[in-house]
Amino acid sequence: MSSYLLSSQGLPTEVKSEQSYFSSDERPLEFMKNADRIEEIACNMAVVKKEVLFLTHPVSRTIRRDWNIVSAKMYVFGLKRDYRVLIQEDLAELHHQIDELYKVASMGLFSDVDTSWLNMLRVEVKIISANSSSWLRAMKTWDACVARLLTAERLGIIDRKQRKHILYPVTKAYIGFKNTAMRGKAQNARELVEEGSLMLSPSLPDLAA
Template identity: 30%
Template sequence: MSAQVCGNAVAAGQQLAVKNVDRIEAINIPGVEKRRIAELYTWVFSRMVRRDFNLTSVKLFFYCKKTDQADLARFLLANLTEEAQVLEDMARPYEMPASTIFSSCDMRIISDESEELLNALLTADRALHKLMHSPLAEVAEANLLPFMRAYNALRHKVIGFPKRQPACAE
């Protein structure tokens, strides 16, 4: 697994490593190369995007090659997007704090599903940041749980984590 340091002069933030860059760069997509600067405000989402986005995007890309799987992936992405929207709606009454960006990374977008995933992560990141600087700060992370469940359901399906075997008592 290779890592690349991310950050640039345009967007402030820490220079942090992004994992699985080699995997996402190895995919050849005909047409225009799509990249986005992910400006992240919270440690939680900075870590998720840097550690998980590339691997999840690659797995999602291949998972969606089969029509029946693509439909399920899009359903799971729709749930994730809906949970990000719930967080955004909750944070809407509050102003975006005038604080610096925690980190920024140049991320490669390899499919529409990959773009939807990044959009959901960025939306939830901004909402969490606003909530953490609001009167709801004490429960901000608790409000993140439905989003995290939807995110983990998507990752579980496309990555195919092995099922845990119960520990045997001898």
């Protein structure tokens, strides 16, 4: 079984510790969609509740939209071992693409940007499986990367088109993971990422500067 599923091995240091993103801060909780979908499962099992802080609206919005329904479907479909393997493969691909993104977001021009201007958002999630826990760790790393890239765009280091291009492989991997977790019929994460790699790259600044 992939280490991505049961531990934070391979993730950046600042997101390994729960204290770095779980908080009892007084910020109001953001609304989570489809709460009833996860409640149908959670009422019959032990559930871990976590309050999580996100730096960016794009990632927070994705979590608030997707968490409950994707977690519920991923749990139900994952009861079948063969399909659980498919979910785990796409989850591993998502982690891989986010790890690659983190390497870029940690390079020269991005490494020292100050993200404190961003207003953190607080959400409460219910974790009902090891896969959900792994998914949450991936989203926290993605959020940290997006925060750096948004800041770099704000400072004029990159433009909007360049930011979207840098994020493209993770975006495609996430779509593939979500499709598989919800038993959609679209391409899986790896297929979508490989298809996207054929696109022409916009010119980027010297990131190591």
